[in-house]
Ligand code: BDR
């Protein structure tokens with residue numbers, strides 16, 4: 575399968591890249607970087623460093639949006655470290671980002687191979703919204719879109735009702751949700767209950783090799799932050815779970831379909847992901863997304879560990 579990754583690495587973005595890179599059947603056709611967990615210069619640089627670490631040098635990395643479509647940017651150094659990778663230093667990249675923007679690279683690739691490329695979007699959706707502006711037929715050119723973002727039936731993480739990726743660019747997310755993609759949503763509904771447990775983190779520490787060692791060091795930083803939320807030393811696996819659902823859809827054991835919208839004006843709810851959850855929702859011309867609500871957690875964690883061995 576051929577995958578374009580749009581991301582803001584970011585510790586869990588890094589682990590998502592590790593998952594994809596370890597799978598021989600996955601061709602990573604390009605990576606778009608976006609602001610989010612850090613500035614776009616840092617996230618693009620991290621993408622290059624991570625592709626080298628995980629054995630996929632040569633993948634084109636394109637710099638994308640430095641800020642949201644409308645609001646001011648907010649970054650997340652307190653969650654991902656000053657360098658976006660838990661303050662773990664990886665060797666400086668030997669490659670540079672390509673000259674095209676992330677949106678331009680995505681549009682060119684899907685025009686060259688219509689219906690063949692899947693997109694994994696695990697950062698703010700700004701690059702995808704810009705790509706939709708460049709190519710309104712994008713939803714028909716992309717095979718499948720898997721998005722990590724939103725909090726549908728659970729509390730948010732950056733505010734009471736909002737998840738970071740959607741909150742970082744609500745206008746972009748609304749444009750993407752309304753565009754008609756074949757879309758799977760990996761929201762906090764599933765990622766906050768599919769965690770790297772203390773036992774799993776301990777098992778990872780025993781895995782030899784640079785990839786596992788570095789990833790374990792990233793996750794040490796992440797688990798430190800998440801200990802304040804879970805009360806135990808474990809961490810969410812937001813972006814890796816989205817990568818896993820893309821590559822291994824059989825991991826999904828429960829989901830529901832609903833059209834998604836993003837609240838753009840609420841005083842308390844701007845950035846909220848809204849699904850019509852009524853038994854008999856009103857007629858809606860928006861294509862429904864598949865919201866993942868249960869996965870085979872042990873199988874996912876096993877596959878994640880395999881990817882780092
Ligand atoms: C999402 O926000 C980012 O900080 C993470 O990388 C993930 O994509 C979780 O809310």
Ligand code: CA
Nearest residue numbers: 584587696697
């Ligand atoms: Ca991310």
